Amino acid sequence: MDEALSHRVGPDFSLADVDPTSTPGFEWDKEDWEREFHEHDDELDELQEMLFANGRSGVPGTGAVLLILQGMDTSGKGGVIRHVFRAFDPQALKIKAFGAPTAEERMHDFLWRVRPHEPAVGQIGVFDRSHYEDVLIQRVREMAPPEEIERRYDAIVDFEREMASRNVRIIKVMLHISKEFQKENLIERLENPDKHWKFEPGDLDERELWDEYQEAYEIAMKRTSTDFAPWYCIPGDRKKYARMAVKYLVLDALRSMNMTWPPADFNVELELERAKNS
């Protein structure tokens, strides 16, 4: 399980080698899936409460988790957030969706609008799209000059290294779907009036640049996949599989923090005596 459910991006990574319909690390079976998806819910619940408790109590060295989700339109980012994070206490979650930058945001460095949304200690942050759009759509659409795009890869690595140095566990996920699967999803949105709100004509314009986006993704992932903030490429055509893979990556990150419950900073016996007499 865990990392076996995804492809960790290293120097030799090739996006074309990842089959979006595959389910690495898991033999597809509906019943097994249900069981496995919920198998560690109690542990997840305890780990995230412990993280929250450590943050709240100001335990030195307490960090956070930051999941960065990227993927083409209809790749299932929203579904991942909905299904994976329902197992979590919403009080400890900090979810931020990044859309097109505003006029004010465009006047600042691309990281300016991102920094305020870093998770606080004890939180689990989720970025639905992120600063990676600034080296994806901005590269494909030539919205920034090539040398600025180049600069951004390094700036991102620095930004993430700095967060990691404060014990923020960064998990970067690309939900990798096939072009055919996106077509099915777009048609479904258009055929179902309940889903029209999720569609906009620009989605089809972006789709025409599919190959350019795949290239931009591969370059971005290879340039910014580090030990402290690795990229994982998760096959996305089987949505439930992708949700499970993300859930296990978050579980791994929480386990790796080796937490304990915060110690009391008061005299327990004395307070217990007071409470009993109150």
Place this chain on the structure above:
Amino acid sequence: MDEALSHRVGPDFSLADVDPTSTPGFEWDKEDWEREFHEHDDELDELQEMLFANGRSGVPGTGAVLLILQGMDTSGKGGVIRHVFRAFDPQALKIKAFGAPTAEERMHDFLWRVRPHEPAVGQIGVFDRSHYEDVLIQRVREMAPPEEIERRYDAIVDFEREMASRNVRIIKVMLHISKEFQKENLIERLENPDKHWKFEPGDLDERELWDEYQEAYEIAMKRTSTDFAPWYCIPGDRKKYARMAVKYLVLDALRSMNMTWPPADFNVELELERAKNS
């Protein structure tokens, strides 16, 4: 069900008349409870997605929901948030816990720190404590002069009326527990090292002012319970009961919004044709 699960606060409300161990509107039974608690999860899911969709699509008149949770220490506010809102898509939730005001916040009007946390259109906001602390602890502890406390009741009504005029459905809940139940909860926190982080000695100091707090709650609720932002007093000694009551109040609020899915603002047939040929 629904409102029958709680006591809506009117001019004749008396906190002492509400038995914290009671379960109005529901005959206590564990199996029934489980079924009933989850009975409307699919509807809730659809309603909140519809609200989110309307907000995202900029449908005129789209509002939001704001649940304001108050209660004495250990009254179960966190548990309500955890259990009720797990049925919701975390992307549409905006949860804010208000602690003691910072030095900067104390230099501003008491509503200054609250306004930025209003839910946006399409969101479901939850305040874990709120601007009501400024007429509760601040009254009991005499942290503000009486005339300022008086002014705040009216300022709160104005603030909430203004939000309601933008279709924010405001639900205000006091989780009403007994003094004995709080004692059990505090002792449990102290006897369980996993829960020490939830305790601080100041909790016992506040407990000594129990009667003063009850009085402050009753006055605050009577002064600020309006048609557009009613208070509900929910018996809290049976935690699961309280969670169900809150869940039904949120369901009622969402139902009352009479929403539909946002209409397409593009030519559906044309885009479907494009998608099929893409």
